[in-house]
Amino acid sequence: MNTHSVQSDTSTRPARLIAVGNRIDLQAAATEQSFATELERIIGMAIPHLAKDRPNLVALGEILGLPLAMIGRRGYLSRHMHTSNVAISMLALGYGRRMIHYRRLYPGISLVRSLLLSLSDVLYRPFVTTLSRLAAQHSIYLSASTITPHVQRSTSTIDINRFGRRHSGQVYLPTDAGVYNTSFLWGPDGSLIGSTDKVFLTSSEKEVLDLTSGDLEAVQVFETEIGKIGMAISLDAFTPEFLCKLDSLGACIVIQNDANDQPWASPSRTSEWQPQEWLNSVLGSVQAEYPNLHFNICPMQIGNFFDIAFDGQSSITLKSDLEPDPHCNFVGNDGFVHTQTGKPLKGEMLAISPWVIDDPIKTKPDMPLAERRKILEQTARQLLPGGSQANQYKEAAIWADVEVPIV
Numbered sequence: 001m002n003t004h005s006v007q008s009d010t011s012t013r014p015a016r017l018i019a020v021g022n023r024i025d026l027q028a029a030a031t032e033q034s035f036a037t038e039l040e041r042i043i044g045m046a047i048p049h050l051a052k053d054r055p056n057l058v059a060l061g062e063i064l065g066l067p068l069a070m071i072g073r074r075g076y077l078s079r080h081m082h083t084s085n086v087a088i089s090m091l092a093l094g095y096g097r098r099m100i101h102y103r104r105l106y107p108g109i110s111l112v113r114s115l116l117l118s119l120s121d122v123l124y125r126p127f128v129t130t131l132s133r134l135a136a137q138h139s140i141y142l143s144a145s146t147i148t149p150h151v152q153r154s155t156s157t158i159d160i161n162r163f164g165r166r167h168s169g170q171v172y173l174p175t176d177a178g179v180y181n182t183s184f185l186w187g188p189d190g191s192l193i194g195s196t197d198k199v200f201l202t203s204s205e206k207e208v209l210d211l212t213s214g215d216l217e218a219v220q221v222f223e224t225e226i227g228k229i230g231m232a233i234s235l236d237a238f239t240p241e242f243l244c245k246l247d248s249l250g251a252c253i254v255i256q257n258d259a260n261d262q263p264w265a266s267p268s269r270t271s272e273w274q275p276q277e278w279l280n281s282v283l284g285s286v287q288a289e290y291p292n293l294h295f296n297i298c299p300m301q302i303g304n305f306f307d308i309a310f311d312g313q314s315s316i317t318l319k320s321d322l323e324p325d326p327h328c329n330f331v332g333n334d335g336f337v338h339t340q341t342g343k344p345l346k347g348e349m350l351a352i353s354p355w356v357i358d359d360p361i362k363t364k365p366d367m368p369l370a371e372r373r374k375i376l377e378q379t380a381r382q383l384l385p386g387g388s389q390a391n392q393y394k395e396a397a398i399w400a401d402v403e404v405p406i407v
Contacts, residue, residue: 012403014054015226017253017297018046020397021314021353022061024259024303026079029067032122032165036130039064043134043142045397050138054401055188055226057141061301062234062259063181065127065146069119082385084208084306091115098163106177112210116179117149121164124148124172128184128192136190141224145183145198145233145257147211149174178212181205183231183257185222194222198233199242204261216242221251227404230293234258237281237296240289247290250407254285256298263384264311264355265332265376271339273373275313275330280338283345286319294319294405300353302393304385311383311393314353316400324349331359332373353396356383 020042028038046058070078070087074094081087092099092111098118103109106117116123127146135142151172154160164171181198197214198205205211219242221230230251236242237256246254262268264275271277285296300312313330324336328349336345357379360372382389 011406013226013406014401015253015404016049016051016054016056016399016401017295017316018049018056018058018397018399019297019299019314019316019351019353020045020058020060021300021302021312021395022064023391023393023395024067024301024305024310026067026070026305029069029071029075030079032071032126035068035071035126039130039134043138045395046140046399047138049397049399050140051401055141055224056139057143057226057229057253057255057297059255059257059297059299060142060144061299062145062183062257063147064144064257064301065123065148066305068122068126068146069116071122071126082306084308087306088112088115095119102174102177109177110210112208113177113179116147116209117174117177118163120149120151120174121172124151125164125170131184132186132190132192135186135188139188141188141193141226141229142186143183143229143231143255143257145181147179147209148182149176149179151175179210180212180214181233182214183233183255185229185231185255187224193224194220196220196231196233198236200235200239202235202261216245219245219249221246221249227252228292228407229253229255231255231257232285234260237285237298243285243290243293247292250292252292252294252404252407254293254296256281256285256296258298258312259301259310260312261308261310263309263377263380264313265373265380273332273334276333276337277339278312278330279333279336279345280340282315282317283324283336283347283349284338286317286347287345292407295402302395304383304391307385309384311380313355314396314398315349316351316398318348318350318400318402320346320348322346322348328352331355331357332369332376334369350400350402351398353398354394356389356392356394
């Protein structure tokens with residue numbers, strides 16, 4: 001684990017930033033209680049690292065609540081499928097009546113959209129109530145992302161019996177036809193400080209899940225005792241338009257909840273080496289063109305979800321005029337250059353989670369780049385479903401003590 005302390009200053013606020021990279025566990029969503037237990041386990045990875053002399057911000061990964069879609073008896077068959085497409089199809093069998101209701105309520109929506117609307121209560125309620133409780137229990141700022149509609153609470157017995165858990169006393173229903181990838185931020189008292197919808201969606205989010213893009217003009221930053229916090233889910237943190245919005249609102253800390261749905265140590269869809277491209281966000285977001293953005297905390301959820309592989313290294317970065325330490329980089333990387341603009345990246349990598357194996361350069365400094373990447377890519381393929389090391393991703397919690405400038 002990499003950790004780093006940044007020197008204190010009278011014009012700053014102290015904080016400890018903690019990023020937790022957990023392995024997604026589909027079977028943990030067998031019941032609401034088992035999923036709550038899994039969230040407790042994930043938060044438990046951060047507990048040994050909580051500071052006693054400063055506020056703690058714990059950031060969790062992207063779409064953390066996705067397994068909730070497969071919860072309970074309706075999701076039993078889906079949880080035991082081998083591909084996500086078949087799992088979605090099986091899930092629809094259990095929610096057919098609700099899907100018909102939402103297709104009548106919102107004519108023209110897709111089957112997948114109607115399914116996600118049918119799942120509103122189970123996607124939102126267990127996720128939000130459990131993480132709110134854990135934030136209060138441990139007196140921490142807490143952030144995580146999940147897929148959910150915008151919802152409203154109903155106590156109607158008819159609504160509860162039709163769309164929720166019987167005898168639960170409440171149910172959360174969609175307010176419109178949208179379904180979003182949303183990041184939440186809770187305070188140390190468990191109250192919800194705010195949320196941000198992902199604006200720039202990936203192709204799979206648009207084409208497979210039929211998610212709704214957030215409104216850039218509606219994006220907010222949130223004032224806390226450790227400074228102004230903005231949330232930039234995955235691709236949003238790569239997008240200058242989104243980063244400019246956070247910067248214009250005075251955000252100092254950027255939470256980049258993430259779950260990269262491609263093998264990590266390999267070429268990506270848009271770059272010859274994905275970890276190199278990842279610097280475009282975690283370091284790119286703290287460059288001089290964004291004067292207010294000082295820190296990026298990027299927790300990466302990992303693990304195989306049916307036939308989809310989530311992989312990556314969590315990181316915490318700091319704005320700086322210095323060149324990054326060449327010995328503190330993602331696996332297989334060659335320096336610190338923005339892969340799209342070609343500009344050198346400045347800043348500090350305060351903490352990086354370990355990958356499954358170390359970069360060969362650590363023991364063989366003269367090994368050619370192509371050979372290093374070949375070794376790493378071979379391991380990445382073995383982690384995929386059906387591979388010799390399937391799902392053997394390495395969980396980790398990383399942290400850094402920082403001094404957040406007072407703006």
